């Protein structure tokens with residue numbers, strides 16, 4: 572496909588997404604209908620679509636309309652490129668730029684930084700002087716990070732194995748096990764280091780949340796909101812730690828046995844009704860459902876789908892889960908709360924509400940990771956009972 576045809580395809584897919592289709596579904600639907608497109612075409616079109624979704628407000632302003640065409644026009648103008656070279660009207664190319672499709676420069680801070688107006692006060696008060704750098708980082712593509720599974724390889728061995736298959740990486744400062752892919756990223760899931768369980772795809776801050784837990788052999792640990800099991804596997808990579816995984820939607824953990832097997836670790840999956848029988852646990856990790864605002868680079872549609880009502884609902888859910896999970900922590904154990912959100916409402920404020928409602932608990936550790944520092948945005952807080960100190 573020509574560069575122009577790829578842009579035209581992105582315009583059509585963006586129109587589907589703007590009409591309500593989930594991004595992945597719109598992309599796969601287009602690929603199914605367009606068998607002529609090769610893997611490089613599909614990858615380039617995907618990049619166009621996700622770049623436009625990350626910058627939907629500012630591109631719509633620059634392109635003059637919140638349509639697929641407006642967003643793609645805006646993307647050219649944002650880069651200082653003349654859209655005329657691609658919007659030619661030739662075969663498979665978008666129509667030439669029409670009079671009136673002039674657009675305008677973003678007129679406000681949140682429009683320039685691609686944050687919804689309603690969220691800007693909360694976003695900027697949560698992040699203070701980091702608001703602009705974080706919002707700008709959320710406009711860009713996310714790096715690809717790997718976690719070295721220390722059960723299967725040392726970090727230098729994993730780096731060498733990846734290099735043999737043409738994947739170059741650099742160590743990431745956020746965590747000892749974290750690597751950032753610097754070239755060859757597209758081959759990762761077919762790579763032998765990945766297939767042999769030496770490395771897992773996982774954001775460096777997500778790894779650092781687990782590394783910040785003082786895990787020691789003999790501990791019994793419950794991952795209360797395990798989801799697909801990314802943190803479960805990072806927990807289980809610690810020798811001698813017994814790991815249980817739970818999720819209110821057990822179907823989300825369906826791939827976990829296969830992933831654990833590949834990683835060479837043991838994980839026991841439990842239903843909600845089984846938790847009380849196995850309690851108490853030395854450590855309960857609550858990686859709570861949240862806005863995902865720290866990972867909007869990866870899932871940009873979430874930035875535009877979030878509403879004030881949903882945010883408030885999430886804070887209630889987070890508080891409820893934290894209270895449930897606290898009841899299965901041993902007397903001297905730790906309750907670790909985590910979100911991939913950058914918003915105070917979902918982070919410090921949830922912890923403070925919990926501590927007000929549970930005066931026998933205290934916070935012993937709090938840490939945040941900023942999107943502007945090269946990871947997803949993450950927050951964690953470690954809580955324990957007063958008498959345990």
Ligand SMILES: C[S@@+](CC[C@H](N)C(=O)[O-])C[C@H]1O[C@@H](n2cnc3c(N)ncnc32)[C@H](O)[C@@H]1O
Pocket residue numbers: 795796797798799800801802803817818819820823858859860861892
């Ligand atoms: C942020 S995701 C977890 C991501 C996962 N820990 C990982 O590292 O890949 C939050 C998870 O919480 C689960 N969840 C929602 N409500 C819950 C509840 N009341 N109890 C336990 N899990 C819940 C969701 O099904 C979702 O899988």
